[in-house]
Amino acid sequence: MQSPHAFTVLKALRASPKPQKKKLVRRTVPDFSQRWRGYFQIAFLAMNLVLGAQFYLFVRYYESGGNSLPVSRPPGVEGWLPIASLMQLKLFLSTLEIPTIHPAGLFLLLAFMAISLIFRKTFCSWLCPVGTVSEGLWLLGRRVFGKNLALPRWLDIPLRSLKYILLSLFLYAVLSMPVAGIEGFLESPYGLIADVKLLNFFRFLGVTGAVVMAVLVALSVLIKNFWCRYLCPYGALMGLLSKFSPSRIVRSPDACIDCGKCTRACPSLIKVDKLIQVTSTECTGCYECVAVCPAEGALDMRFGKSRILGAKWVAIGLAAIFLGFVGTAMMIGHWETSIASDIYFELIPHAAEFGHP
Ligand code: SF4
Numbered sequence: 018m019q020s021p022h023a024f025t026v027l028k029a030l031r032a033s034p035k036p037q038k039k040k041l042v043r044r045t046v047p048d049f050s051q052r053w054r055g056y057f058q059i060a061f062l063a064m065n066l067v068l069g070a071q072f073y074l075f076v077r078y079y080e081s082g083g084n085s086l087p088v089s090r091p092p093g094v095e096g097w098l099p100i101a102s103l104m105q106l107k108l109f110l111s112t113l114e115i116p117t118i119h120p121a122g123l124f125l126l127l128a129f130m131a132i133s134l135i136f137r138k139t140f141c142s143w144l145c146p147v148g149t150v151s152e153g154l155w156l157l158g159r160r161v162f163g164k165n166l167a168l169p170r171w172l173d174i175p176l177r178s179l180k181y182i183l184l185s186l187f188l189y190a191v192l193s194m195p196v197a198g199i200e201g202f203l204e205s206p207y208g209l210i211a212d213v214k215l216l217n218f219f220r221f222l223g224v225t226g227a228v229v230m231a232v233l234v235a236l237s238v239l240i241k242n243f244w245c246r247y248l249c250p251y252g253a254l255m256g257l258l259s260k261f262s263p264s265r266i267v268r269s270p271d272a273c274i275d276c277g278k279c280t281r282a283c284p285s286l287i288k289v290d291k292l293i294q295v296t297s298t299e300c301t302g303c304y305e306c307v308a309v310c311p312a313e314g315a316l317d318m319r320f321g322k323s324r325i326l327g328a329k330w331v332a333i334g335l336a337a338i339f340l341g342f343v344g345t346a347m348m349i350g351h352w353e354t355s356i357a358s359d360i361y362f363e364l365i366p367h368a369a370e371f372g373h374p
């Protein structure tokens with residue numbers, strides 16, 4: 018038998034009005050963000066593949082003593098030298114002179130940092146070829162297995178800190194190095210052909226390297242953006258800079274119908290439907306959440322307090338910043354390296370002999 022008290026509570030509950038289900042006001046303007054982003058991803062992946070092929074032929078020319086197809090060195094490969102670029106940034110800030118060994122690397126780093134300061138971590142989801150391959154791998158995993166794995170919080174949080182630990186180690190190494198030490202490193206045989214050393218690392222991977230790569234690929238198929246989420250120090254740097262960005266995903270609770278589609282779509286596993294603003298360093302500005310949101314005015318990327326930042330404007334901004342930095346470097350004559358051809362003839366055939374100074 019119910020007590021009189023329980024009866025009163027039950028009656029009160031029955032009498033209280035049911036929470037009103039919010040009415041969906043459908044979006045009228047179609048979303049093209051994923052199309053824009055896809056164009057950028059394909060363009061940057063293709064550009065990097067072309068750069069890689071051209072650089073391989075360049076290296077072969079010097080390895081063969083000038084007996085193969087002569088190909089010029091693509092300066093864009095220096096985008097793959099983040100530590101040398103960080104060193105050059107310190108050198109530049111200390112001496113106010115633009116370094117001449119890998120100047121393209123410095124300008125690319127500055128371009129990507131500027132992008133993160135303005136448009137959040139869009140470098141990772143729009144431009145980075147590793148991010149594009151990572152995305153392709155987890156999409157493949159989802160197609161094959163029906164879903165991707167999400168690690169439990171107790172494992173996910175400490176693993177996410179790994180990329181910040183790696184970044185701290187690199188920053189400590191670079192910041193604690195005196196200017197003369199950085200100059201000595203960049204002018205050493207290893208520093209001069211750091212790009213060739215990186216290429217040769219992948220060319221002559223060895224068993225350990227191949228196993229590590231295979232494990233990373235397998236984990237990337239199972240877990241969304243495994244490398245980017247847990248291990249990439251470059252992404253960690255871009256994420257920290259994105260904290261100062263005026264761009265962010267903003268949800269309007271009045272227009273939101275609490276369907277949760279945004280949270281389910283977010284590759285960074287951010288609970289978008291529980292937040293008013295997404296300020297996480299994990300947000301890559303991919304617009305996936307905006308693309309799936311069915312409610313008019315519920316979810317947008319905003320620039321500053323109120324201005325809506327459509328994906329088209331991010332695309333224009335990314336292109337302008339990237340081409341602006343590259344074009345400036347070319348115009349002022351600081352895009353190509355100053356390393357002479359005879360130094361490459363001397364060093365490249367013996368690249369395996371030069372260890373880290
Ligand atoms: S919050 Fe939105 S924009 Fe940010 S990573 Fe998640 S889906 Fe992409």
Ligand code: SF4
Pocket residue numbers: 268272273274275276277278279280289290309310311312315316
């Ligand atoms: S997708 Fe997210 S923001 Fe949009 S209506 Fe659903 S819960 Fe709200």
